[in-house]
Amino acid sequence: MRPVASSTRARSVKVPPTSRPIRSLRAISAHPTLSRARALHCGAGASRRKMRRSADCRHAIRWLPWPRARRCPMPQRVPVLIAGGGPVGLTLGIDLAHRGVPALLVEPRHGPTQHPKATLLGARSMELFRRWGLDERVYEACMPQNDAYYIVFCDRLAGHEIHRFASPPVAAIRARDPDAAARWRELAWSPYGKTQIGQQALEPVLLKHAAALSPLTMRHGWRLTAFEDRGDHVLATLEDEAGASEQVEADYLVGCDGGASLVRKTLAIPMVGRGRMRSNLSFLFRSADFLRAHGKGLANLYFCFTPGCYGVFTAIDGRELWNYQFYWADPAREGADDPAAVLHAAMGAPFDFELVGTTHWHHHQSVAAEWRRGRVFLAGDAAHLFVPTGGVGMNTGIGDACDLAWKLWAIREGWAGEKLLDSYEAERKPVAIRNSIISATNSDRIDMVMAETPAFIGEDSARGAAARVRLKQRIAWMSRQFNSAGVHLGYRYADSPAVVPDGTYEPPDDPNQVVPSTWPGSRLPHAWLPDGRSTLDLLGAGFSLIGAGMDAEAPRLLAALCGAGVPVRTQRCDAAVLEGPRLILVRPDGHVGWRGAADPAEPGPIVARLTGRD
Known part of the structure; x- marks a missing residue:
């Protein structure tokens, strides 16, 4: 990794709208306007050099424009106001729009998230997207389709490989390959398997589709700042970046505004569960040298089990964009950990990379005590915070959106009663509790195995070899978490007031398999x-x-x-x-x-x- 000159102070750059969607970070340097913005933010000539730290560059990346949406005045009254334009808010807006329900979506950001955040779409989310033809659009933007979904376990990434799991490649799933179907039983349960796509690539797919739907109005650069449930409607105050505000009346407000949800906090709804668990540090980086450096081929996840650099590498685009989650990072040292030292230690060898961004974050297991109060609802991270193990959080939020959308539609069409809206919490809250506990338990197992791993795990010695054999056995013990079809497909609304029970026993609920x-x-x-x-x-x-x-x-x-x-x-x-x-x-x-x-x-x-x- 080559050092570069320190960046100049970032200056504000207005990036004009463009109809040209930005599908990858590489596209920044090829885009004439955005490459100029990047250079101004990162210092003269920085766009032509490898950067050791590019903290200022994050501003330019965060300002990438969304695909062009319709321009029309802010509506004064809407059936549904959606606060938050991430995957959950966009899914809700899309589902409502396909049902003919007008909605207003407000999102403070002007462009897709820079950080991939969630990186896995489960089979159920893809089934829901299938209804709108979005499954094919997701496939076009996801990881390379011909490669199997591998999870690799090592001491250090360039060191000893201890074990690996495989799931079917997207190409085999799409082709309905009989050999793949014989090898992987999950292909009998759904048209889809695991689909690896970072949130930074998924959001443009959803937004492009949403922008073409006339019932949905989107306002980027606007945020919800206050609201009041007045019984027959919600009065919301919206504010733009310049401080200008407008008031909008909505029949219903849905808070899809993330873990720090203003909607949830305004209602003083507590989160219940274990709360904050461990602290982590994520390094998002670009490297054409990554695959060469470790020589283990492309995988989706690479776990490193050496004390001092416990964590997991995640493939973001399968070519040059990667992320490393450094486990058990000390919050008191935020900003003090040297990316090169951490990444080279986890790799076990030096390699060239360009740091794109650093994020300090925490594992949580928390679910909102209430999901509906009057005319206000919570969905996605506003309603539940998960440990990312198993890739369940965003997928649970997408399920929230599709459950709520049809019920709001039914109310608007006049063929359903208000009690149907109560079934939203009755159905989705138990699913969130179930999924969050499964995710937290899986994380506990990884933590337990990592904590037991000796410092000599990578030694080329008899004790090192014996330690790796024991570690392989422990990995097999926790392997069930990587076969999670039942988590995504097997949940049921057992106690829903919007389901008619038939008096028969409920089939088994197994996180690892589906009982059709x-x-x-x-x-x-x-x-x-x-x-x-x-x-x-x-x-x-x-x-x-x-x-x-x-x-x-x-x-x-x-x-x-x-x-x-x-x-x-x-x-x-x-x-x-x-x-x-x-x-x-x-x-x-x-x-x-x-x-x-x-x-x-x-x-x-x-x-x-x-x-x-x-």
């Missing part, structure tokens, strides 16, 4: 149909009544749904994965709301419960 079931509250199971579609493709925007067999009909139930104004479509499917009761009524979010062996004699109470009017 049409048990009420479960996600509709996936299976490939003869025409190449998934059972998931049978579902529409509203309710879907699926009958198994030509004589599986429910005229009374259909009449009750239509009479209540509930949108419903009918489908026939004989897939074995749907075996059980022959009639399955699936909600707009893809979860089973009711099932039965025959057309119910009294469908009214069923419809009332599913729509919050019981």
Whole structure:
């Protein structure tokens, strides 16, 4: 790594809007306007040199413009106001827009996050994106598709490899490769597996799609500063960077404004759980030398188990952008740890890199005590903070958004009662508690194994070799956390007031595998149909009544749904994965709301419960 001249003091640079999306950090230097901004922020000529520390450059990167959105006046009254334009807020806005519900989204940032933050999309999130065709857009922006998803364990990265796990490559999943299906059982549970994509690459995908949806209005450079629930509406105060403010009335406010949520703090809603756990330091860096330096090939995660440099390298784009999470960093030393010393120690050898940014952060296991108060809701990190182990946090937030969106739509369309909105907390809060505990437990296991690792783990000696054998056994003990299909696909809304129980026992909830079931509250199971579609493709925007067999009909139930104004479509499917009761009524979010062996004699109470009017 070459030293460079110290940067000059950063100066404010107005970056004009551009319709040219910036998909990677490399694109900064190729973009004429942004490369100029980068040079001004980092010092003369810095854009042409490798930088040891580029703290000032983070301002230029943070100001990357979003894809051009529509320009129109700030609306004065909206059905839904979304505070926060990260993946959760954008998903909520997109889902509402596809349902025809106007919403206003405000986000203080002018561009995508610089730091990748979350780096994994689980199978359920991809299934939800599939409804809008976004799964293909995500694939275009994710990690290289022909490489298997590897998790590698070493003493130091350039040292001894102790173990590795593999998951199917995206290309094999998309091709429905029979060899991959035979090797990886999770491919039977969903059309998707693990999809590695950093938040800095995912946000532009979501935003480009959102910008084309006319019901959604987005205002970047604006933040929510205050609000008041007035009973029949929420009065919100919005402020831009210059201090100008406007007031907007909304039927509902959704706080998707992150872990430091102003919405949650204004309502004085406490977080419950273990709270802050350990402290970490992340180094985001660019290096074309990284793969050469360790020689272990491309993997998604590389864990290092040497005392003094415990942590994990994460591939961000699979080519030149990487991140290192340095575990157990001392908060009192914030800013004192030398990136070169930390990264070279974890690698076990020197290598060239350019530091892009440094972030000091903490593991949490916390869930908001309330998710709804009146006309105000919490979603995503505003409602729950997770340990990143297993990549569950952002995915849980995406599930929050899609659960809430259809219920707000139902209220606006007039076929649901307010009680349906209460089911949001009843359904999503238990999922967040479950997922946060699983993630924290997985992190505890890694911490325990790392704490037991001796300093001589990397020695080329008899005791070093014996220590590596023991470590391999311990890694196998904690390996279940890396097979987490059940976490992403197996949750159920067991006690939801918007699900009709059938009196049968709930199938097992296993974080490591999926038990496909049409048990009420479960996600509709996936299976490939003869025409190449998934059972998931049978579902529409509203309710879907699926009958198994030509004589599986429910005229009374259909009449009750239509009479209540509930949108419903009918489908026939004989897939074995749907075996059980022959009639399955699936909600707009893809979860089973009711099932039965025959057309119910009294469908009214069923419809009332599913729509919050019981």
